Amino acid sequence: MATLLRIDSSALSQGSNSKYLADQYQAEWLGNHPQGKVIHHDLGVNPPSHLSEATIQAMYTPAESRSADQNAQLNESNQALQDMREADTLLISAPMYNFGIPSSLKAYLDQVVRVGETFTYTENGPKGLLEGKQAIVILTSGGNYTESPYNQFDHVTPYLNTVLGFIGITDVKVVAAPDMANNDNKSTSLNRAEEALLEAV
Numbered sequence: 001m002a003t004l005l006r007i008d009s010s011a012l013s014q015g016s017n018s019k020y021l022a023d024q025y026q027a028e029w030l031g032n033h034p035q036g037k038v039i040h041h042d043l044g045v046n047p048p049s050h051l052s053e054a055t056i057q058a059m060y061t062p063a064e065s066r067s068a069d070q071n072a073q074l075n076e077s078n079q080a081l082q083d084m085r086e087a088d089t090l091l092i093s094a095p096m097y098n099f100g101i102p103s104s105l106k107a108y109l110d111q112v113v114r115v116g117e118t119f120t121y122t123e124n125g126p127k128g129l130l131e132g133k134q135a136i137v138i139l140t141s142g143g144n145y146t147e148s149p150y151n152q153f154d155h156v157t158p159y160l161n162t163v164l165g166f167i168g169i170t171d172v173k174v175v176a177a178p179d180m181a182n183n184d185n186k187s188t189s190l191n192r193a194e195e196a197l198l199e200a201v
Ligand SMILES: Cc1cc2nc3c(=O)[nH]c(=O)nc-3n(C[C@H](O)[C@H](O)[C@H](O)COP(=O)(O)O)c2cc1C
Pocket: 010, 011, 012, 015, 016, 017, 018, 019, 094, 095, 096, 097, 098, 099, 100, 140, 141, 142, 143, 144, 180, 181
């Protein structure tokens, strides 16, 4: 079954531009996949746990040697991995917060990037294990970082390309909706982003 995993990371429960755009993508995707399954996590509503020492130790303990406590430490991560594996398409809506991704999204990704599960080390270096998936990233920002010299301040696009590529997701399309704080440009920017998103479905 076609499966869309949608991860929202705006802290706003109302009036979020990134969630609005994700809604448009999801509606179009469901139109194309009427039998499809959507797994939706709103990290603003249900923030993931930050990595703890115990969780990291459990992650780096071989599965056959883990204690019951260590297995329990990995429940949240295991659930996130199951969602990722099930999905063909990953939709991440990410507002820019202080030039980077929201900390909730970082915490979520920290649960997903796991040695032996989503990446492994080979003699040719690290290799991502989540292959054959596509990711769509919706990036909203108050300012506009789409052109030089301001593009150097966008740490969302390069970071998400890097971390998703590291776990094997190399087909990543970033749709930016800049200028959300500019009342003259906001609606044009949202319309453009919406068009690009619908084309990407
Ligand atoms: C805590 C916080 C930090 C922000 N940092 C930036 C920033 O560094 N650069 C920027 O252009 N906009 C910044 N913004 C503006 C948001 O990116 C913009 O309002 C965007 O629309 C938020 O997405 P949302 O509407 O889905 O919440 C920030 C907003 C908040 C709440």
